[in-house]
Amino acid sequence: MNDKIGPQAFADFEREVHRRFLEAERDIIADEMARFDTDADAVIIDGKVHRRVLRQKQTYESTAGEVVVERTLYKDRTDTEGRCVSPTELSLGIVGGFRTQRTARRALWVVTQMTPQKGAELFGRAAKLTPSKSSLQRVAECGGGGVCRPAECPQVDRPRAKVTSER
Numbered sequence: 001m002n003d004k005i006g007p008q009a010f011a012d013f014e015r016e017v018h019r020r021f022l023e024a025e026r027d028i029i030a031d032e033m034a035r036f037d038t039d040a041d042a043v044i045i046d047g048k049v050h051r052r053v054l055r056q057k058q059t060y061e062s063t064a065g066e067v068v069v070e071r072t073l074y075k076d077r078t079d080t081e082g083r084c085v086s087p088t089e090l091s092l093g094i095v096g097g098f099r100t101q102r103t104a105r106r107a108l109w110v111v112t113q114m115t116p117q118k119g120a121e122l123f124g125r126a127a128k129l130t131p132s133k134s135s136l137q138r139v140a141e142c143g144g145g146g147v148c149r150p151a152e153c154p155q156v157d158r159p160r161a162k163v164t165s166e167r
Contacts, residue, residue, distance in 0.1 A: 026064045029100075033067065034070065034088075037087065043087055045074070045076075050077075050085065053084050054072070054073050055070060055071070055072045056070065056073070057070050058070075059098065062103055063102050063129075069088065072086070072087070072088075074087065107131060107136060110123070111136050116134070116139075119131070119136045120132060120133045120136055
């Protein structure tokens with residue numbers, strides 16, 4: 001990668017190797033997440049028919065950083081107040097609409113150990129992840145009030161909806 005020698009040259013080399021592996025890891029994670037998309041006219045989620053609304057890209061936060069995945073959104077048309085749902089997110093247990101389970105667990109652990117501001121700094125320095133202070137604050141408050149412990153978080157490891165394509 002570089003013919004320079006010395007401590008700074010080696011630090012640059014390490015940084016570049018890490019960057020390349022994270023890039024490959026993000027690509028692999030995005031491909032695997034995309035496998036969980038259901039692209040059909042309708043799906044059955046928890047026994048209710050949901051019709052296709054649109055297909056669009058969504059950015060998710062993984063342990064390797066942000067990944068962009070195209071997924072399909074569906075809605076129960078009998079529920080006028082209902083929101084669109086993504087079978088991909090339901091199948092993978094996406095937390096808060098954008099975090100993978102593993103990333104959510106890490107974020108929960110960090111905010112139980114330090115302030116959201118310090119947590120955001122730690123993720124930026126150690127993992128090159130970019131959660132905002134406010135997104136980490138929401139993780140801290142996910143239990144409805146105080147700090148949510150990883151084992152008690154209502155969004156981590158919640159039961160998954162059963163998703164099947166309508167025939």
